[in-house]
Amino acid sequence: MPAQSSRELARTLGDLAVRMQAQKGTGETLHTIVEAAADIVPGARWVGISLIQGRKVLAKAPTDPIAAKLDELQNELGDGPCLTALRDHQTVHIEDMSTEDRWPEFSRQAMAFGVHSMLSFQLFVESENLGAMNLYGAEARCFSKESVEVGTVVAQHAAVAMFGAAAAGQFQSALASRDVIGQAKGILMHRNNVSGGQAFAMLTRASADTNIKLVDVARWLVSEHESDLE
Known part of the structure; x- marks a missing residue:
């Protein structure tokens, strides 16, 4: 993309922040990030x-199969600019693949796909390293100095949005788990004429005896009960 004025860039980044906030789930958030970048x-x-x-x-949400192949290639090789960005907590810039000597095999295969330059930004929040955003040229x-500066801001927005989407997903999952456990407790209370505490103890004991997660035991019990009602 051609360079933008400071005012245009500020407006674009503001719009991006709003779009990322509006996405439902990590998958939609990731696609918004890569398309915006x-x-x-x-x-x-x-x-x-x-x-x-x-x-x-894991390689996620590529804008093109080329990006997916090069992201996956670094995992296969066990090294590369993306993994270095993650490991060393820094932005990695390859100006010219033909003269790059840090990752010769990766560079050779990248050029075979028509990729001749790269930027890799770490995605992190204060408490967690989330991954990396990889840009291929x-x-x-x-990639200019402006590319690095703009990419850094996009990566910062992206990390916050990803962390928020993951937290929201975990919250919804926790609510769903609590709901199904509550249903299972109700079934046991009705079947066995026991209190809520006693029903919960029965669930936890079954979980321990079978080495199955409590929520999965609850789901099985609810499913069995619903089948009996049909």
Whole structure:
């Protein structure tokens, strides 16, 4: 994308923050982020996000299969600009793949896909490292100082939005779990003429005896009860 004036950029970033806030769930948020980065950051042709899930780094929401392949390639190689950005907590800039000597195999394969430059930004909030946003360019030296500055701001907005979306998802999941456990308690109270505390103790004992999560035991009981009613 061509450079924008400071006023245009401020308005664009403000609109982006509103759009990300309006998304429902992490998936929609990620797609909004990569599409915005491709539109806003000068030089960006393809964009992908690598998320940390446990001990794995997973490629998510690529704007193009090229971005997905290069994000996944770094996992296969066990090294690359994205993994370095995550590990060293820094922005990584490859100006020209043909002269890049830190990741020779990655650079060689990237050029085979028509990628000649790259920016990788760590996505983090104060308490958590979420992943990295990877921008790929079709020409050498297509990322300028402005690209780095704009990309940094987009990455900051993205990290906050991702953290918020994940927290909202966890909250909804917790509410759903509490609801199904409450239903299961009610079933046991009715079947066995016991108190709520006694019903909950029965659920926790079944969970411990079967080595199955409490919420999954509750879901099974509710499902069985609903089947009996049909």
